[in-house]
Amino acid sequence: MDILPHTANDVRRPRRTPVHAKLVEALRDMIVTGEIAGGAKIPERALCERFGVSRTPLREALKALAAEGLVELLPNRGARVAALTARDVIETLAIVGNLEALAGELACKRLSEAELQEIRSLHHQMLAHHARRDRLAYFRANQAIHQAIVQASGNAVLAQVYAALSGRIRRARYAANLNAARWDEAVDEHEAILAALAARDGPRLAALLRSHLANKSYALAGEPAHAND
Amino acid sequence: MDILPHTANDVRRPRRTPVHAKLVEALRDMIVTGEIAGGAKIPERALCERFGVSRTPLREALKALAAEGLVELLPNRGARVAALTARDVIETLAIVGNLEALAGELACKRLSEAELQEIRSLHHQMLAHHARRDRLAYFRANQAIHQAIVQASGNAVLAQVYAALSGRIRRARYAANLNAARWDEAVDEHEAILAALAARDGPRLAALLRSHLANKSYALAGEPAHAND
DNA sequence: AACATCAAAAATGCATGCACTTTTTTGCTT
DNA sequence: AAGCAAAAAAGTGCATGCATTTTTGATGTT
Numbered sequence: 329m330d331i332l333p334h335t336a337n338d339v340r341r342p343r344r345t346p347v348h349a350k351l352v353e354a355l356r357d358m359i360v361t362g363e364i365a366g367g368a369k370i371p372e373r374a375l376c377e378r379f380g381v382s383r384t385p386l387r388e389a390l391k392a393l394a395a396e397g398l399v400e401l402l403p404n405r406g407a408r409v410a411a412l413t414a415r416d417v418i419e420t421l422a423i424v425g426n427l428e429a430l431a432g433e434l435a436c437k438r439l440s441e442a443e444l445q446e447i448r449s450l451h452h453q454m455l456a457h458h459a460r461r462d463r464l465a466y467f468r469a470n471q472a473i474h475q476a477i478v479q480a481s482g483n484a485v486l487a488q489v490y491a492a493l494s495g496r497i498r499r500a501r502y503a504a505n506l507n508a509a510r511w512d513e514a515v516d517e518h519e520a521i522l523a524a525l526a527a528r529d530g531p532r533l534a535a536l537l538r539s540h541l542a543n544k545s546y547a548l549a550g551e552p553a554h555a556n557d
Numbered sequence: 558m559d560i561l562p563h564t565a566n567d568v569r570r571p572r573r574t575p576v577h578a579k580l581v582e583a584l585r586d587m588i589v590t591g592e593i594a595g596g597a598k599i600p601e602r603a604l605c606e607r608f609g610v611s612r613t614p615l616r617e618a619l620k621a622l623a624a625e626g627l628v629e630l631l632p633n634r635g636a637r638v639a640a641l642t643a644r645d646v647i648e649t650l651a652i653v654g655n656l657e658a659l660a661g662e663l664a665c666k667r668l669s670e671a672e673l674q675e676i677r678s679l680h681h682q683m684l685a686h687h688a689r690r691d692r693l694a695y696f697r698a699n700q701a702i703h704q705a706i707v708q709a710s711g712n713a714v715l716a717q718v719y720a721a722l723s724g725r726i727r728r729a730r731y732a733a734n735l736n737a738a739r740w741d742e743a744v745d746e747h748e749a750i751l752a753a754l755a756a757r758d759g760p761r762l763a764a765l766l767r768s769h770l771a772n773k774s775y776a777l778a779g780e781p782a783h784a785n786d
Numbered sequence: 787a788a789c790a791t792c793a794a795a796a797a798t799g800c801a802t803g804c805a806c807t808t809t810t811t812t813g814c815t816t
Numbered sequence: 817a818a819g820c821a822a823a824a825a826a827g828t829g830c831a832t833g834c835a836t837t838t839t840t841g842a843t844g845t846t
Contacts, residue, residue, distance in 0.1 A: 346632055346829070348620065373797075382831045384613065387799090391577065391617045395624035397717070403575050404798060404837055419714040426659045430651065485648040488626070489722065493714075575799070602827075611801045616829090633807050633828055 347381055351389035354379065359398050359409050360498045367411035370399065397496055410496075417500040418545050420493055425541030427490050428474060429534035434481035436530035444526060447476050451522050458515050467502050473518070477525070477537075500548060510547045517543070576610055580618035583608065588627050588638050589727050596640035599628065626725055639725075646729040647774050649722055654770030656719050657703060658763035663710035665759035672709050673755060676702055680751050687744050696731050702747070706754070706766075729777060739776045746772070 355375075358364045370390065372383055379386070390407045393399040400410045454469035471494075478490045494501075517540045524533035584604075587593045605615055619636045622628040629639045683698035700723075707719045723730075746769045753762035 348829085352624075371797085383798090384830055384832090388617055388620045388830095391621045392624040395581075395621040403578075405839095406798070416714060419712045422659065422663075422712060423656070423715050423718060426655055427652070430655045434651075483648045483651060485645060485722075486652050489652060489718065493718065577799085600827085612828090613800055613802090617800095634809095635828070 346385070348385035348388040348392075351379065351381065351386055352392050355389055355393055356396075356398060356495070359393075360495060362499055364409050366409050366499070368409050370407045370409065372406065396492060412497065412500060414548065417497050417548055420497045421541050421545040421548075424490065424493050424497070425538045425545075427486060427493070428478065428537040428541060431478040431481035431483070431486055431490065432525070432533035432537045433530040434483060434486075435477055436525065436528040436533055438482050439480050439525065439528065443476070443480050447473055447480075447525065448522065450476060451518060454518065455515065458511070463502075470514075470518075471498075471501075501544065503548065507547060510543075513543065514540070575614070577614035577617040577621075580608065580610065580615055581621050584618055584622055585625075585627060585724070588622075589724055591728055593638050595638050595728075597638050599636045599638065601635065625721060641726065641729060643777065646726050646777055649726045650730075650770050650774040650777075653719065653722050653726070654767045654774075656715060656722070657707065657766040657770060660707040660710035660712070660715055660719070661754070661762035661766045662759040663712060663715075664706055665754065665757040665762055667711050668709050668754065668757065672705070676705050676709075676754065677751065679705060680747060683747065684744065687740070699743075699747075700727075700730075730773065732777065736776060739772075742772065743769070 355364075355370075364370065372386060372390075376383055376386055390399055390401070394401045394407065398410055399407050401407050450469055450473045454466055454473065457463075457466035457469055474494075475491070478487050481487070517536065521533065521536050521540065524536055584593075584599075593599065599619065601612055601615060601619075605612055608615070619628055619630070623630045623636065627639055628636050630636050679698055679702045683695055683702065686692075686695035686698055703723075704720070707716050710716070746765065750762065750765050750769065753765055
């Protein structure tokens with residue numbers, strides 16, 4: 329229906345995304361949501377059939393995910409989801425905390441009122457989810473806030489690195505709030521974070537973010553890293 | 558040419574690395590060293606012939622490098638080396654500086670005498686290269702020192718992320734010392750860094766590393782990001 | 787029954803081929 | 817000659833096929 333040769337519309341229609349790129353997204357989701365468990369083997373054939381594609385783009389996607397660190401490649405023996413040890417999570421959280429602290433400092437220097445309002449709005453949504461004990465919705469709002477702060481830093485590379493690392497431990501971060509007491513605590517910390525952000529107090533915000541993440545780390549240290557859906 | 562059929566040697570020879578992995582290495586080198594210029598297109602066919610491989614593993618390698626951020630994929634239009642804008646470099650240096658600061662703090666808590674000696678040795682080699690004005694050798698020793706500090710943090714994820722980011726801006730970091738005055742300054746900064754490390758003064762080391770990297774950033778801000786070999 | 791050995795089956799790694807898209811060239815019009 | 821359209825060439829994207837490696841399972845030995 330849209331095959332009017334060259335004459336009709338010059339508008340370069342939004343080139344459909346390549347199959348391998350779609351597969352990267354799909355597989356990343358499956359891994360992050362735990363649909364494929366950590367450490368599990370990834371059978372090429374089965375997934376090819378499931379997605380209705382050939383092995384070539386699937387394998388390309390696996391190489392990309394391996395470069396991201398979500399997947400491990402075993403030469404001649406296939407691929408498997410990178411298993412997250414507790415240590416991996418703790419190490420990553422230390423880095424993520426540091427990056428958020430940096431982002432917070434930068435954000436304070438350039439945060440617009442609109443951005444602040446957006447974050448404030450997310451914060452209130454998050455509070456509502458907390459009151460309702462809707463863990464998944466809370467988690468999403470929470471992530472959105474952290475992401476928004478990082479975005480507000482104005483450092484695009486930082487945003488990219490943050491997103492990548494963050495994705496790698498997403499499951500574990502979710503698990504970190506399974507403990508009700510820790511959950512309430514985290515909400516309190518977020519109040520302080522919002523206040524520092526509103527006051528554009530960079531150093532204070534940095535310190536808060538760093539300890540917020542460090543606390544997640546403590547919350548996890550006791551529990552198995554995979555105690556998740 | 559090396560096709561000895563199945564009978565020959567049972568010894569499970571140290572599984573040769575897959576072609577796609579070798580290509581990742583080779584291409585990364587070509588990009589980092591500038592053999593393929595920033596922004597340049599990457600012609601699949603030509604590289605396949607050059608390496609004597611088919612397009613499949615080459616394309617897999619490109620997907621991996623794209624996930625690393627070294628390469629940009631243009632749907633239906635091939636791949637090209639990600640062009641480093643001055644802004645990219647500055648943004649990345651901010652992150653790298655922060656990561657090194659974190660690494661420094663962690664390293665101070667667990668640095669062994671042997672590790673310190675190793676770094677001290679690298680430091681003196683670096684001084685020698687500086688005295689001789691051997692820029693390349695200096696650069697290598699310098700990188701080795703930073704790498705060693707990051708390794709000494711004991712955080713493997715940090716080391717990996719650091720290496721990846723560092724690689725992305727390797728060319729630019731090299732260029733940052735083209736200015737003789739800045740070069741001398743950098744050497745002085747390294748003296749202070751070594752002192753803080755020897756004293757296991759984490760906060761001080763963190764501050765020094767952060768400003769050391771920030772200074773590189775200033776040094777670059779004025780010059781074109783590609784003013785390199 | 788436990789173990790080793792070897793053959794069959796399955797899975798991986800890479801090469802090749804075909805369809806489709808983009809780019810370049812050619813030929814025509816103004 | 818400049819500009820434009822159609823055709824040709826080149827290049828990319830994915831599917832398929834074959835060789836090799838790994839895994840599984842069967843067979844025979846101790």
